Amino acid sequence: MDEAYAVKEAQFLGKSVSYVCQNANGPCPLLAIANVLLLRGQLSLQGLVQSPGFVSAHDLMQAVHKRLLDTNPPLLNASELERLTQEKTLKDVVELLPSMLVGLDVNVRFHNITDFEYTVACAAFDMLDIALVHGWLLDQQDNQTMKVVGNKSYNELIERLVDYRGVLMTEEANETAPSVPASSQVETSTEEEAPLDAPKEQDEQEEAKPVSPLQSPLATHTAVLQNLSIDINSAPASSASGAVVSPNSSTSIPSPKKSPSQQTVQTMMKERHISDADAVGAATTLLEEGPILDEFFNSTASQLTYYGLVKLHEGIRERQLCVFFRNNHFSTLFKLEGALYLLVTDAGYLDEPSVVWELLNEIDGDTEYLDAGFRPVTSSEQQENILTQQREQRKQDEQALREARELSLTGKTEGSDVTRDPEHTMPSGGLFGTLANTDEDSLDVDYLLALKFQPDWSCG
Template sequence: MGGEDDMKPMPPPIEEIEPKEATVAPLSPSKRSPKQEELVYWVKETTFLQRNVHYICQNINGPCPLLAICNVLLLRGHVTIDPFIRMVAAQKFIYARDVVYVVETRLRAANSHFNEIERATLNEVIALLQTLQVGLDVNVQFHDVGAFEYTSACAIFDLLDMRLVHGWVVDPQDEASHRVLAGKSYNHIIERLIDYHGVLETKEESVTTLMKERSLSMEQAALKVEQITQEGPIIDRFLNENASQLTFAGLVSLHEQLKERELAVFFRNNHFATIFKWQGHLYLLATDAGYYDEPNVIWEKLDEIAGDSEYYTATFTRLVASDTKQQEIESQPAAAMAVALEPKPQETENDDFALALRLQQEEDDAAIALAQEREMAAKVEEVQVDPLAMTSEELEMQRQAERYYNQRLLEHQQGYRPEQTQQQPYYTTSRSNPRTSASDSDRNCALM
């Protein structure tokens, strides 16, 4: 969604905004990174289960697990960002440092009962909060939607009583894939895949290499190479067929394991989203930058492994294209054109009247032209004399006049209506030029 981001008003520098009074103290300067002052996120207002709530959208599309975590807390009603919301050009936004502070405050409040040892773990997680603005290293395991390799950063979900889930689950009915992948992590199978592609080059050299690198006997190394050559194609096929990182088995497991009305964080394709189960269906909170200006686009339904997304309102009503602001904007030119082209009663009457005037004018012009032709004929007759008594010059002029009169009479009888003028013989009035041929007209059109 880049052109849309460019159209949004950018928040002014910090020094131009008077900070609002907060109900909590700001973070100490030692906890702020230099660039953190510049980071902002757009804030969108909606309703959630009959409550007015704010949630945070991305300024640019990226992983940002911090926003997904904070949005779960906001929709749960565990935190509020109202004291930190700023305004610019009627748009709401929040500084990243304030988002970090809100989550930190919740972490401390929810775990205030910790002992000294547990508090050390809590402080370690809090120290990592700022890094969650740019991403979180997670290592999924393929046997369950809630299976991840444990890291200190992932402890934040346990400390907030929040689930982190994914849908990249191997199908138990696919025995070969399940045997190879179940219980293994993404990093593990990538290492195995690298070994497989290395083995494909030269099998004998691979045995020798494994013997040296892993201190294996020749027999052990040969067995290892055999295992790699068997598992490699299965791993390769699984990754290629499930590049979306959501399998049918994973989607089924998400429906089964998430409780009704449960809010959690969903990981897929290096992106973290807020997921919610409502009336047996799964929805993802629409936080992408392109949806910030779409007041009706709140949820995206998660019911297909791949395909077009369906979007829903705050009350989980499915949207059609005409319900979106973008569609309304795109349809305005077409609608305006249709209105402009539609004949109006008054305009139709005026057009009929103009046509009648034009036809009447053509009849009047034809009558005038006929009268002029007759006048010209009379003048020709007046100058006619005995050819034998004329000089050669006078005779030629007489013949020119006769030819011109005959030509004009013929054209008038054929319905020709002259539209251009040229100079006529000295004894005639300036008349329209009747000699513009079709080829002349074509040349004129080509020059225009």
């Protein structure tokens, strides 16, 4: 059976418009795109709305598909390369449309509101002349974190965290490894002074040498992902003693260990096939940068920062409609008289005709609802109940993000002894994976994360 979306009527800048409310999949990207086009007057649901006021997912997708074709006609006067490029891109975007009813694979960077790794997903927005924005930005004055993050994307930083956890695993294993008894050391020293048979001396030294708990790159990688437990809500784990407190957060950051152990260096040399000096440098950098990355992700779990909110106000034009990405959800965003508003598409407000917009001026979930004329709405008991539910859902969403990141780093969820196969614990191609496979045993982390976000969600 084809999914359906409820259609709501409202006034927008003096004109009557229709827009689509979310279903069980939440505010999916196709929904946000369709609503931008509907509010612009570039898309019509005439003849598509069925009683009692619903539009099917198929019809909605076909309407967006038609708009894609209308706004991207063949480039008759262009070069062959340009024509082929456009045809290929358009074909890829059209093939992506069905998955946009549920999820979309995007990979953010942290310096600009429009900075995403460019993929077919981004091309879909470009071909419809819709800006895709986010507010998960790093404050330019935070020099320490700026230096570590650089121009890396979310996926690249997660990979760095995985490497950091691997180094910590080796460090901790080395610290807990049994040391050679003093008596054995004395015997070895005494025997070394006497003339010994070389093979016998080598055998005894091999017996005295502690067995490395991580003998191969594969063992190292598996141990990192399967055996290490991360509490994403607490201070990042560290083998170093002492802790320092970030001036921007109450979360403690362990003092980075400046020099790695010899075991860590040897493991990295084998793993990466690099020299001793390069291994020392790489391991030292990970031990210094890892806690900073942990703190960055912990302190920005909502995927919207105050700095990002400021840049959204600066970067979005007056009366511009765009799509806002946050917490793996896509919402319709509008700027009017310097303020930012999110279109309320939560199904819980379907029977509240006065609730149309939500003011985006906070990052902590507090919100204010407005009517079609952008006037504050007096909250009814029903609205208060819905708002309470949405706040709780937002908290659950942020916790789900933490658990998903923990799972991607360690293979374990917090408080659980269940470990996923390492094959499914590494970061996938994006922050929000396309949902295509329904076999849970073969799902990647992004798919599991998407499933967590299928209940109704309010932008905020």
